[in-house]
Amino acid sequence: MTTRTGSATYQGLGKDGKGHVSTQSGILADTPYGFNTRFGDEPGTNPEELIAAAHASCFTMALSFALAGAGFNDGTLETSAKVTLDKDGDGFTITKSALDLKATVPGIDPAQFEQIAADAKANCPVSKVLNAEVSLTHTLNG
Structure with a gap:
């Protein structure tokens, strides 16, 4: 643990x-x-930015390990995450984390890649902890 x-x-x-x-x-x-x-542009960080970085890095690592487990040993994965904070009554709620992946995995079938990526999105620990919509778009270069 x-x-x-x-x-x-x-x-x-x-x-x-x-x-x-x-x-x-x-x-x-x-x-x-x-x-x-x-909510402004003062230097520093914020919870949503930290969650976006955590989600992008968690998903990318999960996908990397899943691809290695499927027998692939070369590639590049670049993920960005956009976390949406919406007004919710008197407060706010994180409603979405949109992952956008650019991947190069030589020799992989696009359908196999899509399945492996979808599984990584659903099962990375940060995806599991978010009580929000989690989406994934991707571009695959062979």
């Missing part, structure tokens, strides 16, 4: 507050976040 940690602080309240987020690995260390990094 693997357990990873992250932490966040928020000083001040509401729009005037300022937060900092850190990860166990130290890759994020007191990285700023807050209202203006989430």
Whole structure:
């Protein structure tokens, strides 16, 4: 079993507050976040951006391992994720994570690739934890 940690602080309240987020690995260390990094263009990060990066990396790794397990040993996978935050009553809800994949896997049949990619989308741990629509579009270059 693997357990990873992250932490966040928020000083001040509401729009005037300022937060900092850190990860166990130290890759994020007191990285700023807050209202203006989430809804504006102030430098820093935000929860949706972090979820998008986590989903893109999780799916891409799952697909990589699935392709290797199917006997393929060469290729390039590039995935972006767009996480949508919609107004929901007085609050907000993450309603969608749209994965977009550009793949080069020499020698793979497109139908086989589509099945392997769909399985990776459905079964990567981040897809499983999201209570949102998860979609996948892809471009395959042989």
